[in-house]
Amino acid sequence: MKRVQMAGAAVAAIxxxxxAAQDAxxxxxxxxxxxxxxxxxxPVVEMAGAYVNHINSRGGINGKQVRLVVAxxxxxxxxxxxxxxxxxxxxxxxxxxxxxxSSTYAPVVAETKRAGVPLYFAGAVCPxxxxxxxxxxxxxxxxxxATLDSQAALAFIGKSSKEPVxxxxxxxxxxxxxxxxxxxxxLAKKLGMTPVDKEITPPxxxxxTPFATKLKDANPNWMWAWSPWFAQVRTYEAMRRxxxxxxxxxxxxxxxxxxxxxxxxxxxxxxxxxAFFEDNLPIQAEIRAxxxxxxxKYPVTYLTEGYIVGLVIETALKNAGWPPTPSKVAGAMxxxxxxxxxxxxxxxxxxxxxxxxxRQYYRxxxxxxxxxxxxxxxxxxxxxxxxQ
Amino acid sequence: MQLAVNIAVxxxxxxxxxxxxxxxxxxxxxxxxAHGELMLLGAYGLYTTASLFAGSPLLAVAASALLAVxxxxxxxxxxxxxxxxxxxLAAVLVTIALGILVRGLTVLVWxxxxxxxxxxxxxxxxxxxxxxxxxxxxxxxxxxxxTATVYGGLYMFLRHTHWGIRMRAAGQNPLLAAQxxxxxxxxxxxxxALATLTGGIAGMLIACDNALDQTMVTIGLKAFPAALVGxxxxxLGALAGSLVVAGAEVLLIYYIDPLLSEVVPFAVLIxxxxxxxxxxxxxxxxxxxV
Numbered sequence: 001m002k003r004v005q006m007a008g009a010a011v012a013a014i015x016x017x018x019x020a021a022q023d024a025x026x027x028x029x030x031x032x033x034x035x036x037x038x039x040x041x042x043p044v045v046e047m048a049g050a051y052v053n054h055i056n057s058r059g060g061i062n063g064k065q066v067r068l069v070v071a072x073x074x075x076x077x078x079x080x081x082x083x084x085x086x087x088x089x090x091x092x093x094x095x096x097x098x099x100x101x102s103s104t105y106a107p108v109v110a111e112t113k114r115a116g117v118p119l120y121f122a123g124a125v126c127p128x129x130x131x132x133x134x135x136x137x138x139x140x141x142x143x144x145x146a147t148l149d150s151q152a153a154l155a156f157i158g159k160s161s162k163e164p165v166x167x168x169x170x171x172x173x174x175x176x177x178x179x180x181x182x183x184x185x186x187l188a189k190k191l192g193m194t195p196v197d198k199e200i201t202p203p204x205x206x207x208x209t210p211f212a213t214k215l216k217d218a219n220p221n222w223m224w225a226w227s228p229w230f231a232q233v234r235t236y237e238a239m240r241r242x243x244x245x246x247x248x249x250x251x252x253x254x255x256x257x258x259x260x261x262x263x264x265x266x267x268x269x270x271x272x273x274x275a276f277f278e279d280n281l282p283i284q285a286e287i288r289a290x291x292x293x294x295x296x297k298y299p300v301t302y303l304t305e306g307y308i309v310g311l312v313i314e315t316a317l318k319n320a321g322w323p324p325t326p327s328k329v330a331g332a333m334x335x336x337x338x339x340x341x342x343x344x345x346x347x348x349x350x351x352x353x354x355x356x357x358x359r360q361y362y363r364x365x366x367x368x369x370x371x372x373x374x375x376x377x378x379x380x381x382x383x384x385x386x387x388q
Numbered sequence: 389m390q391l392a393v394n395i396a397v398x399x400x401x402x403x404x405x406x407x408x409x410x411x412x413x414x415x416x417x418x419x420x421x422a423h424g425e426l427m428l429l430g431a432y433g434l435y436t437t438a439s440l441f442a443g444s445p446l447l448a449v450a451a452s453a454l455l456a457v458x459x460x461x462x463x464x465x466x467x468x469x470x471x472x473x474x475x476x477l478a479a480v481l482v483t484i485a486l487g488i489l490v491r492g493l494t495v496l497v498w499x500x501x502x503x504x505x506x507x508x509x510x511x512x513x514x515x516x517x518x519x520x521x522x523x524x525x526x527x528x529x530x531x532x533x534x535t536a537t538v539y540g541g542l543y544m545f546l547r548h549t550h551w552g553i554r555m556r557a558a559g560q561n562p563l564l565a566a567q568x569x570x571x572x573x574x575x576x577x578x579x580x581a582l583a584t585l586t587g588g589i590a591g592m593l594i595a596c597d598n599a600l601d602q603t604m605v606t607i608g609l610k611a612f613p614a615a616l617v618g619x620x621x622x623x624l625g626a627l628a629g630s631l632v633v634a635g636a637e638v639l640l641i642y643y644i645d646p647l648l649s650e651v652v653p654f655a656v657l658i659x660x661x662x663x664x665x666x667x668x669x670x671x672x673x674x675x676x677x678v
Contacts, residue, residue: 036603038500039602203603205607205610206594206610208598209397210398210638211641213642214646241523262504299501302501
């Protein structure tokens with residue numbers, strides 16, 4: 001009898017749990033919360049979580065709470081696939097976020113396609129399926145974008161150089177980084193620059209000096225690096241220690257603002273699409289407050305990307321209405337426009353065939369030794385995102 | 389000249405890491421697959437002591453070294469000692485579990501944010517000239533000097549001290565050593581302490597040269613082929629194996645393709661396993677024990 005009562009209580013608890021879940025918007029995340037890449041991906045998820053708490057504290061969306069279910073995949077494809085299966089089948093999420101390395105994409109895409117649930121890439125590189133013509137179920141708000149970043153970077157190098165450009169290129173041995181560096185090499189030739197060397201480093205390596213030696217011996221006057229931050233900056237530091245004196249341009253990952261202040265090298269530039277906190281915008285004060293309330297452990301300068309994810313989730317779910325279904329959420333995301341209030345050069349806009357953004361805006365920063373501060377050397381430059 | 393310097397530094401890194409694998413294997417016949425994580429813990433130890441003893445960098449370094457020794461002893465006393473009498477495979481699996489635990493704990497305690505302990509110590513990684521045609525970083529030079537000191541010290545310790553001779557005896561025949569009155573638990577704890585200290589020092593130096601983040605675990609594994617190439621039970625072998633692997637890596641990066649650097653250690657290892665499975669200086673009979 002006692003067993004029957006306990007079983008009954010368990011069933012009731014499960015039903016109540018399901019009812020509670022169905023009374024909220026359930027959003028899933030598979031992310032590299034631990035593992036080698038966690039340093040640049042976990043802050044995005046933590047800040048998105050803090051923003052969801054912020055939404056809930058204001059009464060939720062359409063009067064309903066939002067539940068963010070986070071599963072750590074450590075950047076491993078098999079774990080990401082298992083997470084996706086669990087989130088889709090057990091948690092019945094109406095939207096799945098992937099904040100992990102690109103090798104996890106294929107299994108997660110397969111699972112979401114099978115379930116018909118929209119997949120939102122947040123923090124890691126945007127897959128080409130989000131560019132026009134976009135896949136109906138894949139979306140991306142991550143700051144960096146393949147090919148566009150190299151276009152913007154080489155345009156800046158071209159504008160900033162009085163002498164002919166001898167370009168060195170550095171990437172990491174992952175498909176997305178190698179592809180971008182190969183693209184930059186071809187583009188540089190078209191722009192009249194001379195690519196002198198291209199080094200692809202393993203992820204990771206204990207000493208970057210052997211790679212830097214080869215780059216330095218090729219004698220570039222400019223370097224362009226596009227890979228995870230640790231590979232970009234350690235190649236740069238190794239080149240400097242070998243006595244190389246050229247200018248180094250690299251992608252502004254989450255920690256770029258803090259790193260520019262650490263390195264204090266006026267010839268080390270970063271290019272990016274998220275405003276730095278030196279702007280002191282009202283929305284940045286809000287990011288600071290939300291992060292503080294959410295007890296986020298990372299420096300506030302790391303958190304813009306995660307805050308944008310929060311804004312996107314809020315707008316998409318609001319427009320999808322209640323009760324939500326995956327198709328309603330996908331529909332809302334296919335005509336989404338989020339005012340980023342200065343966090344980027346313009347609004348984040350998705351259309352039916354463009355789930356990346358319609359325009360990408362770039363700024364460039366470096367360390368100004370005279371002002372003893374991080375300063376902007378190029379204001380927003382827009383590139384229209386066309387069919388790839 | 390620069391290539392020779394690069395080989396010396398990379399070989400020192402591999403040698404300092406792989407000597408931990410060898411020490412534990414040689415004495416207790418256990419292959420520690422948590423070595424990368426113990427390096428990571430050593431580096432976080434330095435990060436913590438650098439915060440605690442701000443303004444006293446030498447004290448911070450000494451405290452972090454002591455911490456590494458203590459961690460090694462604790463790993464043995466609390467975990468590996470309980471594996472006495474169990475199969476070697478079970479002990480290896482325990483080290484895998486230990487690695488997972490350490491990785492999780494470091495994220496919980498210190499988060500995944502990249503840290504720079506060298507800046508916290510108030511030191512700079514200067515670039516030093518080596519003649520007219522080569523340069524070495526201050527941390528790279530420290531790697532070479534410390535690795536030479538560690539190997540020299542271990543040679544003296546194992547050859548000329550009572551505890552060193554006891555360690556060798558326990559490694560060769562633990563039953564006989566125990567019957568002769570050698571306390572095996574103390575010997576094993578000492579081996580874990582020394583391995584964690586050397587691994588921890590490697591972790592601290594890598595964190596000072598590059599930065600401190602979770603990628604260090606992978607770096608720990610990259611040195612494993614060097615230990616195997618040299619022979620898993622030989623310190624001299626670890627040194628030679630590190631030199632072979634680092635030499636092949638640096639030369640192939642420069643003259644052929646940088647992408648080869650990832651596969652070179654394992655290619656050298658496979659070649660060695662085909663030609664001489666017990667490694668350059670390893671013992672033939674050790675093969676049965678692996």
